Amino acid sequence: DKWKCPSTQDLLNLLRQVEKVLAVHEASYQQGLRSLRKKMSALHNSTAAIFKTASCPKPEPPAHGRRLGRVFGVGHEVHFMCRPGFDLIGPRTRVCLEALRWSGQQPMCRRESWSWTTVVLISRADLRAASPSPSSSSSPSPSSSSSPTSSSPSSSVRPSHCTHFLGSTRCTCDVGFTISGLDNNICTDIDECRLFPPGRLCVHQCVNTPGSFHCFCPAGYDLSREGRSCTDINECENRMHDCTAEQACVNTFGGFQCVTVACPHMSNATYIRTSPARCERNPCMLGDKACTQAPNSISFHFLSVVSNMSAPRVLFRVSAARVLGDTLRFGLAGGRGRGHFSVQRSGRRTGTLLLVTPIRGPATLEAEVEMSELERHNLLGRYLTKVTLFVSPYQF
Ligand SMILES: [Ca+2]
Numbered sequence: 385d386k387w388k389c390p391s392t393q394d395l396l397n398l399l400r401q402v403e404k405v406l407a408v409h410e411a412s413y414q415q416g417l418r419s420l421r422k423k424m425s426a427l428h429n430s431t432a433a434i435f436k437t438a439s440c441p442k443p444e445p446p447a448h449g450r451r452l453g454r455v456f457g458v459g460h461e462v463h464f465m466c467r468p469g470f471d472l473i474g475p476r477t478r479v480c481l482e483a484l485r486w487s488g489q490q491p492m493c494r495r496e497s498w499s500w501t502t503v504v505l506i507s508r509a510d511l512r513a514a515s516p517s518p519s520s521s522s523s524p525s526p527s528s529s530s531s532p533t534s535s536s537p538s539s540s541v542r543p544s545h546c547t548h549f550l551g552s553t554r555c556t557c558d559v560g561f562t563i564s565g566l567d568n569n570i571c572t573d574i575d576e577c578r579l580f581p582p583g584r585l586c587v588h589q590c591v592n593t594p595g596s597f598h599c600f601c602p603a604g605y606d607l608s609r610e611g612r613s614c615t616d617i618n619e620c621e622n623r624m625h626d627c628t629a630e631q632a633c634v635n636t637f638g639g640f641q642c643v644t645v646a647c648p649h650m651s652n653a654t655y656i657r658t659s660p661a662r663c664e665r666n667p668c669m670l671g672d673k674a675c676t677q678a679p680n681s682i683s684f685h686f687l688s689v690v691s692n693m694s695a696p697r698v699l700f701r702v703s704a705a706r707v708l709g710d711t712l713r714f715g716l717a718g719g720r721g722r723g724h725f726s727v728q729r730s731g732r733r734t735g736t737l738l739l740v741t742p743i744r745g746p747a748t749l750e751a752e753v754e755m756s757e758l759e760r761h762n763l764l765g766r767y768l769t770k771v772t773l774f775v776s777p778y779q780f
Contacts, residue, residue, distance in 0.1 A: 438484070441456070441486075443490070444490070448495075449466040450464070458481070463476060474491030475487070475603050481624070489600065542570075543569060544556060544557050544563060560576075576597040577590035577591065587780050604616065625640050628642070632660065638776045643686055652675050662681060665680050677766070680767055682768045682769075685771045686771075689743075689773060691744055693743070695740055695742050700771050701730065701734055702734065704733045707757065708757060709764045711758040714729055714755050716737075716752065718752045719749070719770070744775075745775035746775060750771065752769070
């Protein structure tokens, strides 16, 4: 009786144990499923929320103008225009950025200058007719008087606040206004834009407003937080560019450029792209001298600078990673606008591309820096670096 038959009781116990284990597994499986469902639904809700709110706040139309465009989603544009007789100051188009704010700044409509002057003259005449003559009251207690406010807050003429005390009168004006030269009762707007030399108050454009002023930036810039200088918008990072998949987007001051890196086609040598901005020569046939004298590699670099940068200044450095020969030579091989550049050695293995004269933008210049390696006056290799310089139309 080596094989003892298990008793019914033993079998029942075993079955119960198996049942228990299964029940535990089932419970934990159910719990896992529940938590997975919960996570899925949370994820679904949050993505739905993102898609629902992925739009910029509704942009207001400027006073005396209108806004075109009703879709405020990311990447969409709105356009602005002014009523006849008004000039648009600021950007004509704004794009909803991924940060859920509009590019550029809110534009305004300014009355064309001739009609602006007319309005100022009329309101000044109205005020003079309405304002009482300076009182010569000898009342010992100070009394205040303000001219009737026929002027709106947007008027460039306002009544002064005068205090009469013991026969003398002191008149003050609101901030941004000054006593008019003719009449103590009238305050005229200070034109801050004329008070300061161009570029001092606002880096780009200054527009005088009654009691204040406003700075505007050209398209491609945002007004900075302090309200006077302009910050370039990075169109490449904000996906505001229209470069194709084969092109690279290069951010520039005031815009962007779509660039294509194409390897040269030469009769004596062939090239292959080894990285987004580098081409290398395919191996030459033995004894093919024309091929071995063609550049071993061509690298492409794109630089963005502002207009009228002071010179001389270093733009770019070219270094040899490893040197096989006994001599390295650096030189300017070619490119558009050669007169602006020079190449100097700045170390045993390094050459420097210098800007030698300032460049007034907008302009696109190219410089080709060549590094050649020699061993006992025999050419071992040539390495070309093509530098493209995008010069902004502005000095910021
Ligand atoms: Ca830009």
